[in-house]
Amino acid sequence: MIDTARPARTAVRHAVPPAAEPLDVAVGRRRRAHRRRTAAGDLLGVLAWASAAAAVALWLASPGSHTVSGISGWLTDAGIVAGLVATDLVLVMLVLAARVPLIDRTFGQDTAIAVHRSLGKPSLYLLLAHGLLLTLGYGAADRTNPIAETIALFSTPDMPLAYLGLGLFVAVVVTSLVAVRRRLPYEAWHVIHLLSYAAVLVALPHMLSVGSVLANGTWQRVYWIALYVIALGLIVVYRFLLPVVVSLRHRIRVVAVEPIAPGVVSIHLTGRDLDRLGVRGGQYGVWRFWTARTWWHAHPVSFSAVPGARSARITVRDLGAGSARLGRITPGAVVSLEGPYGLFTTRARTAPFLALVASGIGITPVRALLEDTDLRPGEATVLLRGTDADQQYLWHETAALAASTGSVCATMVGPRAWSRDSWMTEDDVRRGVTLRSVFPRLLESDLYVCGPQVWADLVVREARLAGVPEHQIHQERFGS
Structure with a gap:
């Protein structure tokens, strides 16, 4: 009671x-800040959809889009449009998962990831439609059945990589379904999810070499290469390079592990200038503890106290094999940090x-x-x-x-x-x-x-x- x-x-x-x-x-100050975040969120949303519209518009402006003739032409062009929109959405998904500070301050990382997941199925459906429509369109033009046309496409340079990319993306989306994810160990799901980066990379060669849609010297080619560089560059900077820089700069280590309840421990940390991490009360970090039993598992855990210059604290509950190991970490373990993240703060x-x-x-x-x-x-x-x-x-x-x-x-x-x-x-x-x-x-x-x-x-x-x-x-x- x-x-x-x-x-x-x-x-x-x-x-x-x-x-x-x-x-x-x-x-009044808080509401003005909210209006600014809302406006920034609307702008980012418009930019995301505008990127897909720009991809289709650039293709429509190309000479090849004006030579539609017969059912084969309509099928082929529909497949091209589906592929362009799908690829753009996949790149938007990567940006949303890149943990970009601007996106986190605008939406919160939890909202960004929710949108990221919501785009998974539409992107997959469009990619499947892309492959099916092109196969039917090319088959209608060559007067071959879909199976024979698939075999012919598979023998085209760079197309095996395209099929591999599609297969990897199917694996990522299927394993992200709630019913499937609950049955998979976190480690297995995480490894499969990382394949989304490989799926994007292996699909790129066929975009640049097959057909004339992204022919060398066209604005379309420049546009798509720029999108790939931006999306993958943000992933590299904010998911890999920045956490390394933060961890080296602040030299975070475990000082003590304090049991506070059955299955719950507070992990006390020390480091250099931890108050300069910019942590706001309510935020979380993605923590990796570099011990033999825990280095491969990253943990999203909230700060349970606002960090001082030399100290910080997180409190963890045993929710599975990975988090249970954190209760047995010995003092002195090196810790790396991604973050802080989240709008669960007074800023909102x-x-x-x-x-x-x-x-x-x-x-x-x-x-x-x-x-x-x-x-x-x-x-x-x-x-x-x-x-x-x-x-x-x-x-x-x-x-x-x-x-x-x-x-x-x-x-x-x-x-x-x-x-x-x-x-x-x-x-x-x-x-x-x-x-x-x-x-x-x-x-x-x-x-x-x-x-x-x-x-x-x-x-x-x-x-x-x-x-x-x-x-x-x-x-x-x-x-x-």
């Missing part, structure tokens, strides 16, 4: 009390009040966000949710942070209600507790929710039904 949490004696570091910025000034705020809801290991970004936020007394309300006493990770620290800022901190302990699909306990459901009764100023608040996905979705569903605007609801979904 809901109860007010008692402030703990745990010592915590908090920011200097805020400057006396009037509330209406603060809200637009409303005058703050509502924080955390369950289980979802407490980690909420605790760090609360630490990193300058608050007026009564501005924030925190609700901590746990099934039992073993799930009250970092609750004492969070309650102490709330007390130091004059914020309200409540707890809800007990199994989820069995009588209805609810995020609350059975007792709270019977007593008529709602999100609005816990947060009286809910409609005037930014709502931050973090916890198990099914549970968090139920909280968000109730918030939407209560009338909370979409831009005031914030969740973090980690992605690859």
Whole structure:
């Protein structure tokens, strides 16, 4: 049942009390920042679709597109257009997965990855249509059946690589389906997912050598080479080079591994100038621990405290073989970091009040966000949710942070209600507790929710039904 949490004696570091910025000034500043992010997001979306339109427009401007004749010509041209749009979408997917800071600051990395995944099936369907339509079109022109035409195409230089690229992309999309991914070990899925880079590379030669669509000396050829360079260049810079530079510059190592609950440990880190990583409370990093048992597995984990100059901390729950190994890391292990990422921070705020809801290991970004936020007394309300006493990770620290800022901190302990699909306990459901009764100023608040996905979705569903605007609801979904 809901109860007010008692402030703990745990010592915590908090920011200097805020400057006396009037509330209406603060809200106006946040809303202007939100409008700028929205405008930037709209612009990036327009650019993504414009890139596909430009690819088709350049082809339409080429002489070859004006020689359509008969069913074979229509089939061939439809196949070409499908291939151009599909390839453009695949490159957009790569850019979204490149962890570009501009995209992260605009959408949040979780949203970027969600869009990345949503483009997988349309891209695959267009690539399959590209191959099928061209085979039928060439076969109609040569008066051969599809099987014979496929064999003939396969013997064309660079076409075996094109078929290989299509096969790799099929493997990536199929293994990304939720039902399939759940059955695969993370390591196997990750290796298969990396094949998307190989699929893009091996498909490029046939685009440049087969047919006249991207003939040498044409604007189309220049355009596509530029798109490939940009997409793959962003991957190389932000997924590989920048993490190496960050890791070498800050020299992060494990200091201690502290058990805080069954299956949950806090990993204390040290390094150089960690406060210059630019971490905002609520953000996460992708961590790689360079030991014999863990080096091959990257972990998206939130900071559970805002880093200082020489120290940082993450808190990890045992959710599988990979995360379980982190609890056995010995001090001195070298750590590399990608990030920080995420818009689960005060940067996304637009409303005058703050509502924080955390369950289980979802407490980690909420605790760090609360630490990193300058608050007026009564501005924030925190609700901590746990099934039992073993799930009250970092609750004492969070309650102490709330007390130091004059914020309200409540707890809800007990199994989820069995009588209805609810995020609350059975007792709270019977007593008529709602999100609005816990947060009286809910409609005037930014709502931050973090916890198990099914549970968090139920909280968000109730918030939407209560009338909370979409831009005031914030969740973090980690992605690859």
